[in-house]
Amino acid sequence: MTVEVPLLGGTANRGLVYRVGNTVRRPLRPDAAGTHALLRHLEDVGFDGAPRILGIDGAGREVVSYVPGDAVTAPTPAWGLTDIALRSVGELLRRFHDAAADFDPSPHPWPHRAPQPWAGPGVTHNDPNLDNFVFRDGRAVALIDFDLAAPGAPVWDVAAAARLWAPLRSPGDVDDSRRDRGLERLRILADAYRLDDAGRAGLVAAVRASHDWMCDIVRDGALRGVPGFAAYWGPDAALRARRTDAWLERNTDAITAALG
Numbered sequence: 158m159t160v161e162v163p164l165l166g167g168t169a170n171r172g173l174v175y176r177v178g179n180t181v182r183r184p185l186r187p188d189a190a191g192t193h194a195l196l197r198h199l200e201d202v203g204f205d206g207a208p209r210i211l212g213i214d215g216a217g218r219e220v221v222s223y224v225p226g227d228a229v230t231a232p233t234p235a236w237g238l239t240d241i242a243l244r245s246v247g248e249l250l251r252r253f254h255d256a257a258a259d260f261d262p263s264p265h266p267w268p269h270r271a272p273q274p275w276a277g278p279g280v281t282h283n284d285p286n287l288d289n290f291v292f293r294d295g296r297a298v299a300l301i302d303f304d305l306a307a308p309g310a311p312v313w314d315v316a317a318a319a320r321l322w323a324p325l326r327s328p329g330d331v332d333d334s335r336r337d338r339g340l341e342r343l344r345i346l347a348d349a350y351r352l353d354d355a356g357r358a359g360l361v362a363a364v365r366a367s368h369d370w371m372c373d374i375v376r377d378g379a380l381r382g383v384p385g386f387a388a389y390w391g392p393d394a395a396l397r398a399r400r401t402d403a404w405l406e407r408n409t410d411a412i413t414a415a416l417g
Contacts, residue, residue, distance in 0.1 A: 166230040166288035169304065169378060171385035180211060182218040189219060191265030192303045195257065195280060196221070204256035206249050206299045224299045229287035236295045237287060238334050240345055243322055245296040246285070247349030250318055253300055254279060254311040262308045271309035272370060275363060281309030284371075285318040305374075312356040316363035317371070319343050320401075325364055325412065327404040330397055340408075340415035347416055357416040364412070365405050372398045 161175040161182070175182045186192075196210040208221035229237030236242060257280040269283060270276055282289070283305035291299040319325055323342040324335060335342060347357060375394075378386030405412075 166228055168375070168385035168389055169383055170302075171388075176223055179223050181208065181221050181223050182214055182216070183221065185213060185217055185219045186304060188266050188268055191262060191267055192306055193219075194265060195260055195262070195303065195306055198260040199253075199256055202256050202259070204252065206252060206256075207303070208299070208301055224291045224301060226291035226293045226298060228289070228291055228301075233287070233333055235334070237292065239295065240342065242292065242295055242297065243342055243345050244349040245292075245298075246290060246318060246322055247315075247346045249290070249297045249300065250282075250285060250314055251350045253282065254314065267307035269305045269374065270307045271313045272366060275310045275313040275366070277308045277310060279309060279311050280306060281311065281314045282306050283309065283314065283317065285314055286321050312352070312359060312363050313367060315347070315350055315352055315356065316360055316367045319346055319360065320364050320368055322346060325405065325408075326397075326401040330400060340411060343412065344415050344417065352416075358413075360416060361405070361409050361412050365402070368398070368401055368405065 159177065161177050163172065164174045164176055164181065170184055173184050193210045196207060199207045200209050208224055211220040211222060214220050227234075229242075260280050262280055271281060271283070282300055282303060284302060285300070289300060289302045290297045291301055323339040323346060324331060325339050325343060328337050328339070331337075331339070347360070352360070375386050375390050379390035
């Protein structure tokens, strides 16, 4: 099959990712060697929750295997916001971190490392957004889009997932069934991931740092003219980011209490 079918979702590569048969063609980053090595490691250890790296096509694009299933893209489907879906996200994220635990990232450059004290050890996906999980029958079965993967402590990914999936933000910025359930869903995610006591104690700080870190990446991409980032980072997004920062600051104690 040579027909190229555009795949929805994503920000940095919006409009540039295509399915061709059982493969996906994506822009090749200059620093992709580390990501490719990580994907090969995941394949070698038998982790079935990530695409396989297949090579580079004649157009100079990265080729990975297509993972069948559905992603949580707009308009957000109800099945993607259930507590069952959320638990499966936590379980898959834990399986990914366990599978990546023996991967050595040191031979490769990584442009988007987590800041201290979350710089490692370990490897993080760094973008566990709703549209970067593939679901089947309402449960997460694979992570996709490893462009931001880098060395980092696993709790950094848990914090980002909590921020995005619970979600941990002002209820006024949540317009779906998750509204006013952020703290309850945070506990569901942490329990599904089997987050330890140290991770729970440090999660609030990681959530706040993760939010600012990702905002910086998106803002920088918008300033550099990356179309997806520029479309996202308008005045509304900047104001929403400030509201999230304020909500996290006001609710630090409540978030910690919700983790038990």
